[in-house]
Amino acid sequence: MHPLDDADLHAGLTGLELATDSVDLGDGVLLAPTHAKFLTPLTLVNTSPPSTDPLKPKPAFWQMGASEKNITAQLIIPRHVAKSFDERFELARFAVLVLRLWSDPGIGLHVVSSHRFEELCELPGNDRPFMVPIETRPRHFPLGTIDPTSVLASLKWVQENWRAAHKLYSSSTEFRLAADSLDAGQFVPNHALTLVSLWASLEAIFSPSTSELKFRVSALIAAYLEPPGAKRLELQKQVASLYDMRSAAAHGKPRHEPEHLLKSFELVRRVLLRMIHEAAVPTKELLERRLFGAA
Known part of the structure; x- marks a missing residue:
């Protein structure tokens, strides 16, 4: 107990x-x-034998830093x-x-x-x-909000949506992996490992099949987040470029910059927020319907 x-x-x-x-x-x-x-x-706790010199009593501990x-x-x-x-x-x-x-x-x-x-x-x-x-480790890739004055106003969204998000977290392994990867990413000292973890969570949602991974993942993410048009095409190109950074990191030859990691954090965040808004993790059928404008 x-x-x-x-x-x-x-x-x-x-x-x-x-x-x-x-x-x-x-x-x-x-x-x-x-x-x-x-x-x-x-x-540092002092466990040495007592001093024989009565004028030099040993301290209980030495505080090394705080x-x-x-x-x-x-x-x-x-x-x-x-x-x-x-x-x-x-x-x-x-x-x-x-x-x-x-x-x-x-x-x-x-x-x-x-x-x-x-x-x-x-x-x-x-x-x-x-x-x-609980959290005693340093943040190796610290993130923060651009406008801290909006934090208090944002709590209303948390009030309205955290229970729906918790249902997804409890019922979907894909949602849980994405949420945990995003949440833990700031504390991982190896940025390449963080990048691989973030992209593994996206692959779990957007590519249950491993064929033509880069195009499939980037196209389905873009279709999920943007309606048909120029913005969707631009997002697909950006996601495909980020996926190249993930592939290099996964194969032990990282060539990404901090900006690539930040954009990967932002992408996973967008996906999580869309799933919370829709109260569902997208199925393969839904993603393909959106890809071809049928949803």
Whole structure:
């Protein structure tokens, strides 16, 4: 049994500044402002024998270095929403995934706690909080929104669409692979590996067959995202060019630039948002009908 199985889950978020009011996401899930500062030190514990010199007592530890993380918002998953910590944590992680997808990819999930973060320092001595650090790795390809002033307004879309997105995430392996590839991509130190992962998720949706992979994937993606016309043709050419970068990376000879990786992130994001809007993962039949203008 996990120590948080019988507690509400509080997910501490970085990079999201809320107004004074909380945001009810529905189904008991609440996004609320908070304040807390965490140090994430590398600590060396002194396990050497005590000094024989009484004037030189050994310290309990040496702190080697520390970085600060400011928790500015918390995602609250009440215990009645899911029966176990694992289920509540999976829901919190997915909610953060949707916030990154639509509101700001720079939002971080730093820690989960058994208590509200603004209460942690005021708890009585016999009430010990339980906390688990989550995202402690650096972002090797950090993403952010161009206009941070639009983040608060974007939360309405999250309110209206996260449950439909969660149904797709729970029922479709293709949607899950694309969403997880997009969400984890910032934290992978090898950019070629990220590029291959993003394109593997697109191939899973747009090319269940391996014949003429480059043209099939690029043509079907363009047909899915754009109506017939010049914009569709231009997008097909752009996607085909990006696919060349994926192929080079997959065969151990990467020649892509950061711009190619960024455009691949953006392409996967567009596909995910279209699937959420349509509440469905496109079938082979639907994609071919769109390709030939029959949908």
